[in-house]
Amino acid sequence: MKVNRWVEALLNMNNNSQVQKLYANRADFYERLFINFLGWGKELETFFWKSDYVQPNIKVLDAGCGTGIITKTLFQLARRKDVGGVKFHAFDITQNMLEVFQQWIPKQGAKNIEIQKADVLEIDALPPYWKDYELIVASTMLEYLPKDKVEHALKNLRKLLSIGGILLIFITKRNFITRWLAKKWWKTNLYDEPGIVTLLNSAGFVKSEFKKLSFGWASSIIVIEAKC
Numbered sequence: 001m002k003v004n005r006w007v008e009a010l011l012n013m014n015n016n017s018q019v020q021k022l023y024a025n026r027a028d029f030y031e032r033l034f035i036n037f038l039g040w041g042k043e044l045e046t047f048f049w050k051s052d053y054v055q056p057n058i059k060v061l062d063a064g065c066g067t068g069i070i071t072k073t074l075f076q077l078a079r080r081k082d083v084g085g086v087k088f089h090a091f092d093i094t095q096n097m098l099e100v101f102q103q104w105i106p107k108q109g110a111k112n113i114e115i116q117k118a119d120v121l122e123i124d125a126l127p128p129y130w131k132d133y134e135l136i137v138a139s140t141m142l143e144y145l146p147k148d149k150v151e152h153a154l155k156n157l158r159k160l161l162s163i164g165g166i167l168l169i170f171i172t173k174r175n176f177i178t179r180w181l182a183k184k185w186w187k188t189n190l191y192d193e194p195g196i197v198t199l200l201n202s203a204g205f206v207k208s209e210f211k212k213l214s215f216g217w218a219s220s221i222i223v224i225e226a227k228c
């Protein structure tokens, strides 16, 4: 039993260091290509602008935040919609991604954003007050975990939700383009709608609802809102 755990930890470490290596070398490139050039940032802005996820005085967790696009988008939305009292926490396993994000925070004069290096599979390392979130967003992060670890990650995120809280997931969908681009180049796993619902159910989420992105993105990214 002990040996099994040790082997599991070792495999985990191996996958984590592969992810960190991948993103450590591509943090700026990711920001320029994916967020700016391909327009992931703009897409998220449109998606969240039409939603009512940002509410006064809520706590938001950006899990696997990368260079911070989810937090940045929601922070700016709260400002533009004059929604006060929102607190943002964000974590990622790759230091270089966090560093790109960190440079942005003081430029905004943002006092309500805290970021930290952490692994979604080991949430005990988070500060004790990082809990009771009304909204947790995991955007294109779960596909980097080994497939048999995703349920564990979802259970961890469920523990961090407040009663009635929402988990919002963006995850890469299996199609002709992503099979070539995401799997070969970015080394991600790919999912389909029934597969992700099954995982959510196994992790204790009883309600789930698919959300829509624009035509261009909808074929490559699944968006699903889950509640306990």
Ligand SMILES: C[S@@+](CC[C@H](N)C(=O)[O-])C[C@H]1O[C@@H](n2cnc3c(N)ncnc32)[C@H](O)[C@@H]1O
Pocket: 016, 019, 020, 023, 063, 064, 065, 066, 067, 068, 069, 070, 091, 092, 093, 094, 097, 118, 119, 120, 121, 138, 139, 140, 141, 144, 145
């Ligand atoms: C495609 S990027 C997405 C970043 C950001 N959420 C976005 O939408 O632009 C994937 C991120 O997941 C992070 N990641 C991968 N495995 C992780 C883990 N086990 N715990 C936390 N973050 C992880 C990577 O370091 C990377 O920054």
